[in-house]
Amino acid sequence: MKRDRTRYAVPTKRAAYLMRKAVKAGVTIYDVTLGENKTAFSVERGGERALEAILTAERIERNRVRERTGKRILSFLKARPVFAAATVLSVMAFSFFQCFVYRTEISGNRFVNTKTIAAVLEAHKIDGFTFKGQVDVPSIRSDVSALDGVSFASVRIKGNRLLVEIKEELPSSDTEKESFEPVRARLSAVITKIVAESGTPFVKIGDKVKKGDVLIAPVYTFTEGEGLAPAKGEVYGVTTYKKEIVLPEISVQNERTGIKQAVRSLFVFGKEIGEEKAPPFSSYDLSEKVVFEALGGSVRVVERTYYERRDAVVFHDFDLELPALIEKETQNLLSSVPFYAVTTGGVTVEQKKMDNILYIVLYYTVEQRLDSLFAPE
Amino acid sequence: MAYIEDIRSRFGDPDALSSRYEITLIDDSRALISGQKGLQIISNEEVVVRVKGGKVRVYGEKLVVRSASREEVFVSGSIQGVEKLYEA
Numbered sequence: 001m002k003r004d005r006t007r008y009a010v011p012t013k014r015a016a017y018l019m020r021k022a023v024k025a026g027v028t029i030y031d032v033t034l035g036e037n038k039t040a041f042s043v044e045r046g047g048e049r050a051l052e053a054i055l056t057a058e059r060i061e062r063n064r065v066r067e068r069t070g071k072r073i074l075s076f077l078k079a080r081p082v083f084a085a086a087t088v089l090s091v092m093a094f095s096f097f098q099c100f101v102y103r104t105e106i107s108g109n110r111f112v113n114t115k116t117i118a119a120v121l122e123a124h125k126i127d128g129f130t131f132k133g134q135v136d137v138p139s140i141r142s143d144v145s146a147l148d149g150v151s152f153a154s155v156r157i158k159g160n161r162l163l164v165e166i167k168e169e170l171p172s173s174d175t176e177k178e179s180f181e182p183v184r185a186r187l188s189a190v191i192t193k194i195v196a197e198s199g200t201p202f203v204k205i206g207d208k209v210k211k212g213d214v215l216i217a218p219v220y221t222f223t224e225g226e227g228l229a230p231a232k233g234e235v236y237g238v239t240t241y242k243k244e245i246v247l248p249e250i251s252v253q254n255e256r257t258g259i260k261q262a263v264r265s266l267f268v269f270g271k272e273i274g275e276e277k278a279p280p281f282s283s284y285d286l287s288e289k290v291v292f293e294a295l296g297g298s299v300r301v302v303e304r305t306y307y308e309r310r311d312a313v314v315f316h317d318f319d320l321e322l323p324a325l326i327e328k329e330t331q332n333l334l335s336s337v338p339f340y341a342v343t344t345g346g347v348t349v350e351q352k353k354m355d356n357i358l359y360i361v362l363y364y365t366v367e368q369r370l371d372s373l374f375a376p377e
Numbered sequence: 378m379a380y381i382e383d384i385r386s387r388f389g390d391p392d393a394l395s396s397r398y399e400i401t402l403i404d405d406s407r408a409l410i411s412g413q414k415g416l417q418i419i420s421n422e423e424v425v426v427r428v429k430g431g432k433v434r435v436y437g438e439k440l441v442v443r444s445a446s447r448e449e450v451f452v453s454g455s456i457q458g459v460e461k462l463y464e465a
Contacts, residue, residue: 030444031441
């Protein structure tokens, strides 16, 4: 293997003289070519210093061109086209793959779900092979930082990997405060699950509890007796939301008769001119509007409209009215159920008719967390 | 160079042939002069190298000194002849 050489071009006709001196000084000369008033030759790196000394002593100007190893590699590759093609293809493939991100690494999360972070990346179309130019790192960083429980997010591209490192928010100091209050039921239910982190469970699965009942007591029982311990935990139960409707066959309803009467009054400086007019109906709805105004509101004409109302006996057709009524009340019932409740079945309807009165009860049974430590509303 | 040793041995007395210089001609395109004492002339038509007891002249066309070190000079090109010039 040839060592790196430096090519010299010197403006001298005395090539032999120079070569002789160089060789005498221990420099090996290669590829001497002669041009008009110019001699070019190569020397190995190790001989450069000695040659430079000779050229300086002889006051000969020179041009130096380092013969790059790359040049030799090029000629080496030229002689081996298949190898050269494979090398070029490998370099191209490597360069091509360097343009893509095809792996994501999420780290630093203990409480924040990895899938939640992955969903953010998916929303930014980071899946499989993604062109690096399409990865909006600042936007991803901002979206990941906005996740609940994330206090800081670092997003960067390293090679073909997208690295997402997060720092989570410290748990709220409130949760660290020790409370010796018992955990109570927020509503009546049948217990289905108890997870007591601290304290002693006061109920067991299947127990019926009412609102305010103790679920977890702030005590800890050990062989010598009892001690105080903060009551913490989660208690779940099945509870039923209920909506009652009473629909009499005959009802008296105060309704507008459709008769109305308008009365106009003149007001000057806020005082009504003339005798105050008595309402035309004994039962009415009233609406007022200003129909004329002058002198900056000092003079006004106000029109009062009276709508007559009277009690009317209404006869209800249960068959006709019931479906729409149940549908409406079902929606009201469902909207009163908290969002975190898990349904255990649909809405059930019970009807009972007594003395021309129809009683309808809607039931909706759900399972939900019912301890007093949980109050998301 | 083993073949030079071989040539020496063919003369029967290697010591008598302890060389001062050697000229090796390979085809008409390469010449190696060992035991050189200095380059005298370099041109495209001739390369003259001093050796002990005279000079060696390689002449031809498009001659190039491929390498020159303390011991030997390697010339390539279209070599027409090599001659020994004795000093007067």
